[in-house]
Amino acid sequence: xxxxxxxxxxxxxxxxxxxxxxxxxxxxxxxxxxxxxxxxxxxxxxxxxxxxxxxxxxxxxxxxxxxxxxxxxxxxxxxxxxxxxxxxxxxxxxxxxxxxxxxxxxxxxxxxxxxxxxxxxxxxxxxxxxxxxxxxxxxxxxxxxxxxxxxxxxxxxxxxxxxxxxxxxxxxxxxxxxxxxxxxxxxxxxxxxxxxxxxxxxxxxxxxxxxxxxxxxxxxxxxxxxxxxxxxxxxxxxxxxxxxxxxxxxxxxxxxxxxxxxxxxxxxxxxxxxxxxxxxxxxxx
Numbered sequence: 001x002x003x004x005x006x007x008x009x010x011x012x013x014x015x016x017x018x019x020x021x022x023x024x025x026x027x028x029x030x031x032x033x034x035x036x037x038x039x040x041x042x043x044x045x046x047x048x049x050x051x052x053x054x055x056x057x058x059x060x061x062x063x064x065x066x067x068x069x070x071x072x073x074x075x076x077x078x079x080x081x082x083x084x085x086x087x088x089x090x091x092x093x094x095x096x097x098x099x100x101x102x103x104x105x106x107x108x109x110x111x112x113x114x115x116x117x118x119x120x121x122x123x124x125x126x127x128x129x130x131x132x133x134x135x136x137x138x139x140x141x142x143x144x145x146x147x148x149x150x151x152x153x154x155x156x157x158x159x160x161x162x163x164x165x166x167x168x169x170x171x172x173x174x175x176x177x178x179x180x181x182x183x184x185x186x187x188x189x190x191x192x193x194x195x196x197x198x199x200x201x202x203x204x205x206x207x208x209x210x211x212x213x214x215x216x217x218x219x220x221x222x223x224x225x226x227x228x229x230x231x232x233x234x235x236x237x238x239x240x241x242x243x244x245x246x247x248x249x250x251x252x253x254x255x256x257x258x259x260x261x262x263x264x265x266x267x268x269x270x271x272x273x274x275x276x277x278x279x280x281x282x283x284x285x
Contacts, residue, residue: 098193127170153181
């Protein structure tokens, strides 16, 4: 028998599931609390105990634990469906690539907040933090850069296959190793954060671009070390003409279009009232 059929059978036979509560008032109250505690958990239990007192003042019988649990689950199934939480949440990797200072980390953090608010598990792998920890000791030769990107890709792959949204924000200048990471992960969305060198030099508070252009810093990506733009990025944002919020909105819209992310919940006042009643109900009738 399927779980749904089992629930329906239990619900139809609720009259036969009724049991007499203990005659002693305190024992009856504890008995009632035990039943509800099996059906609900966490902070809801506190409210359930309050409901018990009013219930016992009106009725002398309660449902069995099995029937109470089934009723509660049916209510929560309806509630979760209204919230859109029934959508299976699969992991994927959102990979931000672009020159230093283009806005990769800023966008990654904005998108992280919104994806987390929609109920997904999210981890951000920032290039600078990875360099300090996971890739400590690596230099800036092509071989070391590729090794750094492969390490980030390996972690993203682990997170993705465990239904976590992995957000990577790294310069990742070489197209070949980015495509290699894409092939390994599969559920991969590339975001090219595009911005002209002139604008980056103006907004660079550390003055790194000016030093690189003056020859004071060697192997600086975009100046004397190549950056290979993506040929088929899922999203391209131009941070010299767009605000961070506009760019983040476009990225989220693309994730929704690809069915990787559910849209924000939109429901009427009647839906909100119904959901409120579902939450307030302790799972018994």
